Amino acid sequence: MAVLLDTDGLPRAERADAVTSAMHDSFLSSYIGPQGNGDAVSARMDEWTFGTTSLCQSAMRGIRVGRTAKQARSSPSPMLAIAVQGNGECAFSRDEEQHVLSTGQLIVYDKNTPYEFGWTGHGISLCLYVPLDDLGMSHDVIREACTRLHLSPLYQLVVDHIAGLGRNAVALASDPAAAGVGTASVELVRALVASAAHDARDRREAFATTLLTQIRAYIRLHLSDPDLTPEAIAAAHHISVRHLYKMCAAADFSLHAWITAHRLQGAHDELAGTTSQHRSIAMIAQRWGYSNPTHFSRRFRDAYGITPRDWRRMAGHGEQYSLVGGDMPGAGVRGSRGGSP
Known part of the structure; x- marks a missing residue:
C-alpha cells in the first residue's frame, strides 16, 4: 500500500x-x-x-x-x-x-x-x-x-x-x-x-x-485450497459441473491445466522470493494447494525441468534460468477432466 x-x-x-x-x-x-x-x-x-x-x-x-x-x-x-x-x-x-x-x-x-x-x-x-x-x-x-x-x-x-x-x-x-x-x-x-x-x-x-x-x-x-475441485467451483457459481465443463470447452479453456499452471507459477515465484526463505518447500507447496510434497515436486519438475529445491538454490544465487515451456506452463493447453492439479 x-x-x-x-x-x-x-x-x-x-x-x-x-x-x-x-x-x-x-x-x-x-x-x-x-x-x-x-x-x-x-x-x-x-x-x-x-x-x-x-x-x-x-x-x-x-x-x-x-x-x-x-x-x-x-x-x-x-x-x-x-x-x-x-x-x-x-x-x-x-x-x-x-x-x-x-x-x-x-x-x-x-x-x-x-x-x-x-x-x-x-x-x-x-x-x-x-x-x-x-x-x-x-x-x-x-x-x-x-x-x-x-x-x-x-x-x-x-x-x-x-x-x-x-x-x-x-x-x-x-x-x-x-x-x-x-x-x-x-x-x-x-x-x-x-x-x-x-x-x-x-x-x-x-x-x-x-x-x-x-x-x-x-x-x-482459492488456489491454496486443496479442495478446489470442479464440484466446488460449480457449486460456488450455482451451475452444474456439466455446464461448467461445457462453458470451458466453448472457450477452449482447460480448467485442470489452468489451475495447475497458476498453482505452480505461484509456488515457483514464492520459492524464488527473499521473504519466503524461512518457509520449507513443503510449507510453500501446501500454501499452493499441494498437501503431498512428493506430488508437488514431481509436478514442478515436469513443468520447469528442475526440482523445487534446485530452483530455490539457483534463484537465491541469482543464476539465470530459462523455464521449460514458458512462464506459465500448460495455461493455454486444453486437458482432460481427470487428474490432480
Whole structure:
C-alpha cells in the first residue's frame, strides 16, 4: 500500500496546496479548489496495485477536483476510472450534466474528457484505474456506456467487486495472485462497458465471458485450497459441473491445466522470493494447494525441468534460468477432466 496523501498533520492553510501537489504527481494535471469553507479541507489517499490496475481510496472533505478540456488535451491519461461512492455524497459533473453520487453508486469516467467532483461534507470513494489499452474499446463505446451504466445487469456486480477489493485491499495486494485479480477486474469492467453501451458484438462477447471471468477470479482467490475441485467451483457459481465443463470447452479453456499452471507459477515465484526463505518447500507447496510434497515436486519438475529445491538454490544465487515451456506452463493447453492439479 502507498499513502499518496494525508493532510491531518498539516496546517489548515497548507492543505489545499498539498492536495493539488498530490493530484498532479499521481493522477496527471488537475485543478483543485476548496468547496465551501476552505478551513474544512482535509484529504487522505491510499493506493494498492493489482497488476496493471490500481485501486485508490480517497477520503475527502471540502475539495473540488476536476480537469479542463485543455488539461485533458495537453496531458492525456492512459487510464479509465471506475469510482464507487463508499460513504457520504459527491457532486459530479460531466458534459454539462450534473449528478449526485450516493453511497454504493458507481460512475465511469474517461479522464481525457472534462469533469469535476466536489465534496461538501466528508466522503469516501474507491476508484479502480484500468488501462485503456487493456480494455481495447473505442472512446465512443466508452462514452456511450458512461451514460447508461445503471441499465446494465452487470452494474451491481462491478460495484460489489470494487467494494470487495477495498475491504480486502491489503491482503489482496500483497498476495502472489494480485496480478490475476487485476486481470479479472479488467475483464469485468470490459463486460460492464460493453453491456451498458449496447454494442451488440461486444455485448455478446461480454456476456459469454462474464461468468468465466468470475470463475477465474474465484479460482485465483482459492488456489491454496486443496479442495478446489470442479464440484466446488460449480457449486460456488450455482451451475452444474456439466455446464461448467461445457462453458470451458466453448472457450477452449482447460480448467485442470489452468489451475495447475497458476498453482505452480505461484509456488515457483514464492520459492524464488527473499521473504519466503524461512518457509520449507513443503510449507510453500501446501500454501499452493499441494498437501503431498512428493506430488508437488514431481509436478514442478515436469513443468520447469528442475526440482523445487534446485530452483530455490539457483534463484537465491541469482543464476539465470530459462523455464521449460514458458512462464506459465500448460495455461493455454486444453486437458482432460481427470487428474490432480
